[in-house]
């Protein structure tokens with residue numbers, strides 16, 4: 381079979397203006413994400429607040445627009461009051477989600493300070509596991525109310541005269557999961573979420589809220605969960621969340637690389653459920669989606685199952701990512717761009733050490749994992765309008781997923797910079813894929829660069845000693861004639877073709 385693919389891109393066929401917040405990420409109090417990740421007083425690169433500046437630089441390089449905090453599963457046992465005020469008075473707590481000891485030496489205000497330095501907004505989650513509306517209204521009063529009340533004046537006494545004005549709030553985390561502290565049925569959660577939403581917005585009507593959708597496509601309660609939760613919350617929230625992780629436990633790479641098609645199906649089904657509820661409610665509001673946890677996660681499962689409890693900041697969920705994982709991350713980013721009319725926020729889970737693009741060693745260096753690169757490229761060059769990808773491509777079947785196109789791609793038009801960027805993955809593991817890209821409506825074009833991530837070893841990884849084993853180069857072979865681009869995409873590769881239009 382001769383492999384080939386063709387893509388037509390037209391500036392008049394836009395999916396949507398991309399909301400930059402889809403390049404968000406996530407810091408949970410889990411493992412070494414906070415302690416010895418973003419925060420390590422005593423480290424040679426630590427600033428006056430104890431924030432690691434080597435890590436901070438890499439995060440700034442990624443231009444992360446929003447960071448979710450403090451969990452994840454952690455938030456369902458979170459007592460935020462333990463984390464503010466003088467550090468010497470802060471309580472150590474048994475943290476039940478990940479069975480460690482939490483010292484609370486890094487808390488809510490420190491995270492707000494850190495985010496400012498990282499040039500990121502905060503997406504703050506409230507505890508709807510062990511707590512509820514009362515706690516959430518206190519936290520938002522502490523955070524966003526200017527002053528003249530008990531909690532806002534407490535914040536001022538802690539040295540924060542101005543309110544934090546956090547705009548985006550998650551109503552709990554994965555409340556459908558039996559592993560969650562205080563897990564709930566959809567009705568229990570829906571009722572709690574709506575009552576919490578009401579009081580939070582009474583304190584600060586300018587905030588936006590995210591209700592919990594299912595913890596993944598495979599949950600037995602999906603999509604009934606979405607429908608019941610929205611029945612209660614539709615008029616009170618702006619976003620519904622999606623979470624999804626993939627792994628290659630079976631070492632079946634063709635299937636692993638095709639998982640993004642299931643991710644798209646997930647997004648379509650959740651959007652359809654939202655629209656059903658919109659009709660049922662006779663509402664004018666379009667419910668938006670927040671894909672606030674997504675990534676590859678499986679390499680660390682075995683090590684984590686052997687860990688003893690009650691350490692402080694032990695290594696947990698420390699996946700070491702290989703080349704094929706970076707390709708999957710690339711296809712997941714493309715999947716979200718294809719649905720950028722609905723998916724308005726997303727968080728790569730997570731940012732440092734815990735299933736993360738950035739790794740550190742305690743007292744040592746910081747380095748970029750393989751998945752850092754597609755995330756970086758999408759964040760830097762994927763801003764503008766997503767254009768409808770009309771793709772014809774040779775296809776393959778796996779036992780589980782059929783009609784998988786070898787070419788996965790999307791184009792983004794940045795009108796201000798007069799640039800089109802094509803993100804493309806060649807899923808073929810053995811052969812290069814000849815691709816023609818027809819940019820007919822753009823006139824004469826020229827190639828700015830063709831970035832490629834390729835590797836003969838799908839399992840190649842970066843380490844502290846060998847941090848650049850898997851890294852992109854910009855010697856790709858894309859060429860242009862008028863407005864038609866020709867490229868031969870290397871086998872198993874991630875490509876970024878930047879075009880001046």
Ligand code: AHR
Pocket residue numbers: 408451452453454553554595673729730
């Ligand atoms: O990101 C790791 C964990 O995955 C989060 O704490 C939880 O929300 C999800 O199950």
